[in-house]
Amino acid sequence: MNMHPRRHTRSAKGRAISTRAAAIRRCRFALALIAALIALPGCRSGAPPPQFPPGAMVLKLAAISDVPTLDPAAGYDVDSWMFEQMIFDTLIRYSDAGVDLVPDLATAWESSPDSTVFTFHLRRDARFTNGRIVTSADFKYAIERVLDPATRSKGMEYYRAIAGAEDFAAHRAKSVAGIETPDAWTMVFHLIVPDPIFLQKLAMPFAAAVPREAVEKWGDDFSRHVVGSGPFMLKEWIGGQRIVLVKNPGYFVKGSPHLDAVVEAIGVSEDLQWFKFEAGEIDVSNIPPAVFPYVMKTPRLRDLTLRIVTVTTRYMGMNCQMPPFTDERVRRALNYAVNKPKLIAVLNGRGIVANGVMPPGLPGYAPGLSGYPYDPARARELLEQAGLGHGFAATLWMPADQTMMILGQSIQQDLDLVGVRLRLKAVAFAPFLEAVRQPRTVPLFFMGWEADFPDPANFLDVLLSRHQWGANNDTFFSDPRVDALLAEAAPLSDLARRYALYREAERIIVADAPWVFLYYPITYEIQQPWVHGYVLNPMRPARLEKVWLSPHPAS
């Protein structure tokens, strides 16, 4: 998914923040103070917070805005996914700290060599919290629900390759013929085209088992009355105030989860979250940019931080249809002209210099790429060759955000040294995404891409192939050699060969340079010393079933 400048982690909601003007964010501090005053004990309004017996292990979190949804068919953002993966189970999921697949409700699975048939064997002891055993029919129902146009699920596209999916979606069939449930514990998927990353698609929360009786009972209100089989269950969700999850005593993994409850306070600004963290009122928090340097310079706090290189690439796109960026020499010149190690320093080390499209942590990542070192002399030479020795002016579009503006100024300084005069144009996130999609509109832009699933196709195909023009290929880059390689690699399940083809495509892309390859971001969170077992995942929200708390002052 397109990445908002502030990675939409648990509390920094991508959508919510993105629609606000940067100006409003500047007033955050004042608002935080006002909010702090209003929240003083005694003047608190609304329902009383839930009481837990003394000694209960309750993880306390805070977020800016409400969770968009808890319905797995609807959620397609990090905040919804965080809670959905606590409440529901998929057949397979990602490991706690990595992007490798591990069993969830399936105990074993097989795939045919040509990646068109996938068979799963389910565990027999998993129950929904309404008491009913989870069977293969529940998974089939969940996927059919996503495929049903009436559900309007954004996950639809991922399951269209299942045989009979199109017929079902067009109401020509009562069920999806390509999903077989020979018995309650076996599931077979038949695909019409080979899809080596089908397993990854089944690991998305869209494919989580949901009980038909509850979905049909509540209809559109299912999101507020979710019933799942996961480690936690929904206890209370007061819109705009808090969401409370409690331990599912019937969870199939014995002794899990450790926590008795998770309470997330909603409507807590990023700065107020920080004050609450410092006061010991919340257990895990994001680190707002405004305190990051302070945290890193304070050993007591620095030791509490968690760090993860996300499966994300940040780049400056150059529109290959707009002169002078139609000229490959100009695009390469800009790559040499931008001082990337300086950007990393300006980010206080929250990034790794990017040498290519694929970030480390993505299976298929090519560690050998040399990219473009900082070499202004070489940049001037290339501009000279392109007939632009006297330089030129261009406009860099970016989402309105303080960090982006600082990075923009850093690049502005660098390009000034090779005669390129940069104008910086900050735009709110939603119109920004709209603008870059228009042909011949945005010459230069900051962009980021965070993996939806761990495969090179999710970067190379989505961002740089001809058929994504006007969708996600915002540079309007096209190279027949690249398109041919991508088409050849897509159906291959032989990983060595698959990755080799993708790396070849990436090598050509790096040489053609439709992007200035900037950096792979590093995300930081901070936890209280009494939090244990909290592990960040490079691609998904952290899972909480292994988290436990030692006795602490606030408990």
Next chain:
Amino acid sequence: MKFRPNAMEAVGALMVLSLVLVAILAPWLAPYDPTRAVANTFGDPAAPSRMYPLGTDQLGRDVLSRIIFGARISLTVGVAAMAVTMTIGVTIGLTAGFFGGALDFALMRFTDVMLTLPALLLAMAFVAVLQPSILSILLVIGLVSWTQIARVVRAEALSMTQRDFVVAACALGAPSARLIVRHVMPNVMPIIVVMAVLGTSGTLLLDAGLSFLTLGVPPPTPSWGRMIEEATTYFRVAPWLAIFPGLAIFYAVLGFNLLGYGFLRRRARAASAL
């Protein structure tokens, strides 16, 4: 009569004069280029030192040089915006005060409506539509801050029209234009000057506020408001990044205010001496 400045006027004038000099002589006074990195302090702003008396920021730029060059933008925008403000305010005020009647009523109710709108919000809306540039910003500031001046000028003009010399000129058949330009205007001039000087501190602040909200003059042009905005990230580890441009704004606003109140006091004295 010999001109003897009072203390407020003297101090204010000196402060404003020093600012003007700094702005004019910026290229010679500033030790470094304000837009280039001069020190390797990327992401780690450096404290004041002998080489960089006010430190360097997270992009390696010299804070002192940026403050010195920032004076140019602040003064240019502040004074030019005041000129726009004055043009609008004086025109409306004089017209309303001199002609009175329905015109006066219409213009003043319009002014009242404008007064109810918060200037900063209105300015933000205008800038968002117009795209930030020096010209758009000084126009916008002018457009949102003329109301007070219009009211004061109207009141003065109104009282002038009752004075004998104006009535006399009118009786002699002088046309309105001549009455306004030759008789009313010169007599409201002192209050206009006072309002202009006092108002400049307001336009300076508004400019700084817009810059702080990233709606000011776009980078790389250094501006005080944006310097403070960019410093918020480092406020807990490098507070000087925000403090020095803050002091610069304080100095400029104080200078114009002292000068303006000095003038005001002189007027009050002159009035009580009559």
